[in-house]
Amino acid sequence: MIILVSQETIKTFVTGLKEAGINLVVSLPCTAHKHFLPSIMSDPHFTHIPVVNEDDGMGICAGAWMGGKKPAFLLEVAGLLLGTYALFKVTRYWGGAMLLVIDNRGDFGDGAGNWYAESAAEAQQILESFKIPYTTVRERDKLMPELVRGQRTAEGFGRPAAVLLSMEELWELT
Numbered sequence: 001m002i003i004l005v006s007q008e009t010i011k012t013f014v015t016g017l018k019e020a021g022i023n024l025v026v027s028l029p030c031t032a033h034k035h036f037l038p039s040i041m042s043d044p045h046f047t048h049i050p051v052v053n054e055d056d057g058m059g060i061c062a063g064a065w066m067g068g069k070k071p072a073f074l075l076e077v078a079g080l081l082l083g084t085y086a087l088f089k090v091t092r093y094w095g096g097a098m099l100l101v102i103d104n105r106g107d108f109g110d111g112a113g114n115w116y117a118e119s120a121a122e123a124q125q126i127l128e129s130f131k132i133p134y135t136t137v138r139e140r141d142k143l144m145p146e147l148v149r150g151q152r153t154a155e156g157f158g159r160p161a162a163v164l165l166s167m168e169e170l171w172e173l174t
Helices: 007-020 037-041 054-066 077-082 084-094 114-129 140-157
Strands: 024-027 047-050 071-076 099-103 134-137 161-165
Touching: 007 037, 007 140, 024 037, 024 054, 037 047, 054 071, 054 077, 054 084, 071 077, 077 084, 077 099, 077 114, 099 140, 114 161, 134 140, 140 161
Parallel strands: 024 047, 024 071, 071 099, 099 161, 134 161
Antiparallel strands: none
16 A cells, blocks of 8 residues: 655645744654655755654654744654653643644544554544644645644643644545
């Protein structure tokens, strides 16, 4: 299975991060987000930090926020589940306005997402139990405004906010 992401979606995503004021992007390897990374890494507006586990990503974002950066953490839905301990520390103890941009494979309508189905269902429960505000984006024309709203929410609360990407445009499978 190969996931294709259109150049229009990539451009909309990167522009949305810029419009939101994001200047540091932390990423964990992910099937859908990998399409955004070349544009992010080549843009001098962003500092990009790849990580190998969820805890590192959450900790780097929290520390960067404390140092005046506006971070976004790109991860897949299973990564949210694996990073719950670090997310708990961020939301309960450290604080940290970070935008979690989650590839929400397995959400309603993802006909090829059976591997991720339980993760997608549990992700919303985790976000709600940690009192993390979130939105789900299903159409490209809502992507940019929801990234901006998500960052505004994170900054206003001084804690994480999440944008769940359930866009079928990201899941064009071949």
